[in-house]
Amino acid sequence: KNQVEQSPQSLIILEGKNCTLQCNYTVSPFSNLRWYKQDTGRGPVSLTIMTFSENTKSNGRYTATLDADTKQSSLHITASQLSDSASYICVVSAAHTNAGKSTFGDGTTLTVKP
Amino acid sequence: DTGVSQDPRHKITKRGQNVTFRCDPISEHNRLYWYRQTLGQGPEFLTYFQNEAQLEKSRLLSDRFSAERPKGSFSTLEIQRTEQGDSAMYLCASSLGGGAVGYGYTFGSGTRLTVV
Numbered sequence: 001k002n003q004v005e006q007s008p009q010s011l012i013i014l015e016g017k018n019c020t021l022q023c024n025y026t027v028s029p030f031s032n033l034r035w036y037k038q039d040t041g042r043g044p045v046s047l048t049i050m051t052f053s054e055n056t057k058s059n060g061r062y063t064a065t066l067d068a069d070t071k072q073s074s075l076h077i078t079a080s081q082l083s084d085s086a087s088y089i090c091v092v093s094a095a096h097t098n099a100g101k102s103t104f105g106d107g108t109t110l111t112v113k114p
Numbered sequence: 115d116t117g118v119s120q121d122p123r124h125k126i127t128k129r130g131q132n133v134t135f136r137c138d139p140i141s142e143h144n145r146l147y148w149y150r151q152t153l154g155q156g157p158e159f160l161t162y163f164q165n166e167a168q169l170e171k172s173r174l175l176s177d178r179f180s181a182e183r184p185k186g187s188f189s190t191l192e193i194q195r196t197e198q199g200d201s202a203m204y205l206c207a208s209s210l211g212g213g214a215v216g217y218g219y220t221f222g223s224g225t226r227l228t229v230v
């Protein structure tokens with residue numbers, strides 16, 4: 001069964017600090033992995049998309065890494081801001097599927113405090 | 115076109131009533147997806163359209179749920195005889211299909227359903 005596990009479940013950090021969120025998956029065969037940011041009461045917004053051949057991708061202060069061998073990804077947030085407080089969801093898609101569905105993690109809830 | 119639009123943003127209904135939600139995808143996107151999300155969980159797949167064809171339905175989608183995309187543009191999700199367990203955020207997403215399925219979803223802001 002395809003699964004995506006995220007850790008930690010929640011995280012509290014001080015403004016200006018860095019943090020790293022983890023995503024482990026068992027989706028196979030792998031197609032792509034995406035990180036989304038979801039503010040409370042809003043829909044998820046894409047941060048990064050990575051395919052098998054990509055090891056790292058940045059989007060401003062967000063840097064995602066992918067190790068397809070160990071099936072792990074991380075999202076590193078640099079110099080956190082109060083607006084980074086949100087849920088961060090890891091989504092993995094399998095290759096050769098006819099459905100539009102992907103496997104979603106349950107997210108990491110990040111709280112940035114002043 | 116400013117993205118995926120969902121209406122209404124919030125809906126409170128009494129148990130047993132029917133509700134209908136609407137999703138307007140990005141105009142050039144041929145694929146449209148419905149997801150359900152409860153607090154502290156990731157979105158769960160409900161159903162998926164390519165143009166006007168409904169290609170897949172999750173087993174989560176009971177007989178009380180029906181979705182349509184009659185002209186391959188906007189979509190509606192109807193829940194009949196609502197139950198308290200239906201309370202959730204209903205998310206719509208769209209994408210331009212092609213090679214990697216599910217690549218590059220754009221989500222709407224969701225419809226928050228509360229069944230009292």
